[in-house]
Amino acid sequence: MQAETAPNIHALPKRTPSRQPFPFSAIVAQEAMKQAMVLTAIDPGIGGVLVFGDRGTGKSTAVRALAALLPEIEAVEGCPVNSARPDQCPDWAQITATQVIRKPTPVVDLPLGVTEDRVVGALDIERALTRGEKAFEPGLLARANRGYLYIDEVNLLEDHIVDLLLDVAQSGENVVEREGLSIRHAARFVLVGSGNPEEGELRPQLLDRFGLSVEVTSPRDVETRVQVILRRDAYETGYDAFMPDWQAADGALRDRILAARVALPQLTTPNTLLHDCASLCIALGSDGLRGELTLLRAARAQAAFDRAQTVTRAHLKAVAVMALSHRLRRDPLDEAGSGVRVARMVDEVLP
Known part of the structure; x- marks a missing residue:
């Protein structure tokens, strides 16, 4: 009896932690979705994008790709709210550094089932127990300041989190009054939400907060679907050969976004x-x-x-x-x- 041959695991595509997201420019079709995201990158004051559509239509892929496409921001090194200047850093952060560095535009995920403390921030328990000090542990809203806050399945978000987001989106400021803390910090971000309409509707109050809304559907013609398969397969199996051309296309698009910001x-x-x-x-x-x-x-x-x-x-x-x-x-x-x-x-x- 012959021994079983072990599968050739080396023949499988190699995945590395440093792999970049699928390029924004390489996304096939879905022009309205890409257009809406580019417009909010030019003018964040538009108020964000809501993308509704079937599963597997590239909603999450587009958001991940947008993160890699966005121009870098200037921020004070170590500032938890990405302040552009040292005098804008909140007092509670106790930032002594004055060096301004360039860093990627933050794109923060807000998962379903997230707690209110995780969103707005809360008392740093570890510091309170080990040092006996009251200190603030920033939440997701602090990290998202001057960037993007992404909510997948936004129509399934719990009501109290929706109310919280509405308050912050209106004021551009996160206020935490609890556990003896009184904290304020800037929280200006572009809200990007995606969801499947079959899984429930969005509350009208939150729906109105999104500046733009697009519906995405699966391509209906064979050639478009084949193109999607070819590009995704090339990304998965031939990453090193696939990325350079599309990264150049993303770079050209990034330059065009920056030029549009100046011209606006x-x-x-x-x-x-x-x-x-x-x-x-x-x-x-x-x-x-x-x-x-x-x-x-x-x-x-x-x-x-x-x-x-x-x-x-x-x-x-x-x-x-x-x-x-x-x-x-x-x-x-x-x-x-x-x-x-x-x-x-x-x-x-x-x-």
Whole structure:
């Protein structure tokens, strides 16, 4: 009887801890999702991105890829809230360093089932027991300051965590009053959420906090799906040969984002465009004025990305669906999706 041959484990693709995420530029199709993420990188004030879609459509892959794509930030070395200058570091952090370093833009995961203490921060128990000192242990909101906070399955997030995020997103500041601590620190971040609509809806209060919303679906044509398979397989099995070209493409996109940031304040916005924003939101029955403001900011970011000097109606049309589709009231007599309704109204109001 022959001895069994051991599997050739060396033939399997080698995984290394230092492997970079799948490149943003290499993501096939899903143009609306990529566009929305690029716009928030140009202008974080747009208010974040909500990505809803089926499983396996690249939502998490795109967020991981965005982290590697984003330009670096300047921050004080050792500052727990990524302050840009020494005088901005919170007193409780007791930062004595004055050196400003460059570091990757923070992208922080907020997992389901996370406790409130983990999110906002709490008393440092170890320091209290070993030294008898009251000290603050920063939470996820501190780490996410000046960066991105990513929530996968955002529609399954517990209500009290949702309420907490709403308060911080509104004020841009995290306030902790507990266990004898009174702590404040900056918490300005871009919120990115993803989820599957089959697993539940998002609370309207949180839904309205996202600046842009996109729906992603699985590709319906064979060629696109084959392209997805080819690129993912090349990344898994031929990493060293696959990455250089796509890292160069990501670098070019990063430079374009930086150039758009510089150009953004110098754009000309005609008054007629403001009338277009208001007319479209009135026609759609959008509540409040957040829709108009987000639509205008997104159109400006799109114009800056396109290297235009003036924001035009074409830029407005390019972002209208993602800026307004999640702000519509439900119409039981209209079976069309919200994105279709916005696109239809754009054609009517902005011919």
